[in-house]
Amino acid sequence: DGGITQSPKYLFRKEGQNVTLSCEQNLNHDAMYWYRQDPGQGLRLIYYSQIVNDFQKGDIAEGYSVSREKKESFPLTVTSAQKNPTAFYLCASTRFGGAITEAFFGQGTRLTVV
């Protein structure tokens, strides 16, 4: 079945650590996105990538970094510079980056700072 796989489902981070969240898709989609959700709120865009080897900052990129070396993969690193990283992180993809098409989401990663 085609879809978007995020791992791990739950992640615990100590203060000062960098952690990387995985997002893989087998939908052959060009564009991929990372969103953050805080309790009781909607989603906000962290980073997006329209094609391989290209990515752009979203609304809340500070303290995060990404890479897009393969079409299928768009990992997100939460760095120690992110002051409040505890949140639910969702990865999404759309078929074309330059046109408006339906977005599909992975199951999410719940990150907690301990």
Place this chain on the structure above:
Amino acid sequence: GIQVEQSPPDLILQEGANSTLRCNFSDSVNNLQWFHQNPWGQLINLFYIPSGTKQNGRLSATTVATERYSLLYISSSQTTDSGVYFCAVVSPRDAGGTSYGKLTFGQGTILTVHP
């Protein structure tokens, strides 16, 4: 940027009741999607509906783009319909007029269906 408002914020129903959820947006849109977030957090696609009307079983949606709103209808609600319903839009005016598919979400409607 574009603003998205959903109403009501909370909705409590008895099983079998019908409901209407509303999404208002402040500017023209290229895309509008309705999602159901289940208790495990996953966003389930309900409708991709930048304009017009669509139906899928007990659910239907209508978007009137010229009047900047969309409605999600749930008929004969079931306990499994409980969760958070989000409306999300893509505005052509983001990123200097070049759309890159960024979704702007509303705050959601929390639906609770009691047996």
